[in-house]
Amino acid sequence: VKKKTTKTTPRIDLYYWPGIQGRGEFVRLALEEAGAPYRDVARTPGGMKAMMATLEGKDARGLRPFAPPFVKTGGLVIAQTSLVLHALAPRLGLVPEDEASRLAALQIQLTIADLAMEAHDVHHPISGGLYYEDQKTEAKRASRSFTKERIPKFLGWLESLLERNRASKHQYLVGRSLTYVDLSAFEIMSGLEYAFPRAMKRIEKKLPLLVALRDRVAARPRIAAYLASPRRLPWSTDDLLRHYPELDEA
Numbered sequence: 313v314k315k316k317t318t319k320t321t322p323r324i325d326l327y328y329w330p331g332i333q334g335r336g337e338f339v340r341l342a343l344e345e346a347g348a349p350y351r352d353v354a355r356t357p358g359g360m361k362a363m364m365a366t367l368e369g370k371d372a373r374g375l376r377p378f379a380p381p382f383v384k385t386g387g388l389v390i391a392q393t394s395l396v397l398h399a400l401a402p403r404l405g406l407v408p409e410d411e412a413s414r415l416a417a418l419q420i421q422l423t424i425a426d427l428a429m430e431a432h433d434v435h436h437p438i439s440g441g442l443y444y445e446d447q448k449t450e451a452k453r454a455s456r457s458f459t460k461e462r463i464p465k466f467l468g469w470l471e472s473l474l475e476r477n478r479a480s481k482h483q484y485l486v487g488r489s490l491t492y493v494d495l496s497a498f499e500i501m502s503g504l505e506y507a508f509p510r511a512m513k514r515i516e517k518k519l520p521l522l523v524a525l526r527d528r529v530a531a532r533p534r535i536a537a538y539l540a541s542p543r544r545l546p547w548s549t550d551d552l553l554r555h556y557p558e559l560d561e562a
């Protein structure tokens with residue numbers, strides 16, 4: 313895939329909660345891999361105020377986003393993580409141009425987004441508006457089927473896509489070279505390994521191609537530089553995926 317990022321590419325302003333990786337990280341990884349001219353607005357002085365103004369509908373231009381992450385670029389306001397990636401990827405050189413490939417990538421990204429949501433709902437099974445401490449019993453129950461059935465089903469599906477592509481000597485999820493969904497697969501693995509280290513150790517034994525893809529993504533020069541930079545925040549129990557030892561497998 314040819315990189316199209318040039319001096320004439322309009323700047324991309326990313327808006328996301330400043331203290332966590334969260335869903336914003338899927339977009340950050342794509343921007344970093346492409347070397348795109350972008351600003352992480354809410355991490356700049358006055359940026360949070362600007363983000364809240366847009367969320368509250370005080371920005372007359374574009375559709376009012378329901379929730380972060382969203383981007384502003386070339387007069388557009390785009391929210392919904394998967395849609396943001398679908399819209400930006402062609403100009404970032406992170407998806408092939410044909411419709412079948414773009415739809416395949418979007419389908420995979422939406423499925424990774426489902427997995428991210430289920431992973432979040434393990435620590436907040438009753439409501440995102442309540443503290444974890446107030447839903448611990450339900451979280452414990454949710455974590456059992458999540459680690460036993462759901463993670464293996466989602467990641468096993470990604471592994472099966474890599475197996476099929478390997479038959480045509482390709483080592484990425486879509487087509488013959490890296491796309492944004494490979495970066496997203498890396499990110500969800502990173503979050504799951506942080507949140508459920510024991511379960512993931514067991515599950516990953518059956519995912520050799522996905523583990524190899526994760527390592528290949530982490531070793532890409534721009535991604536490696538990003539991961540080593542202060543822009544990459546460490547995982548924490550404020551994030552979308554959280555490590556509570558009692559929710560991991562015994």
Ligand SMILES: N[C@@H](CCC(=O)N[C@@H](CS)C(=O)NCC(=O)O)C(=O)O
Binds near residue numbers: 335392393
């Ligand atoms: N489906 C949306 C979900 C967006 C979302 O839930 N964002 C979170 C942060 S990761 C948020 O701020 N939600 C506020 C809310 O749901 O009230 C996406 O994929 O972008």
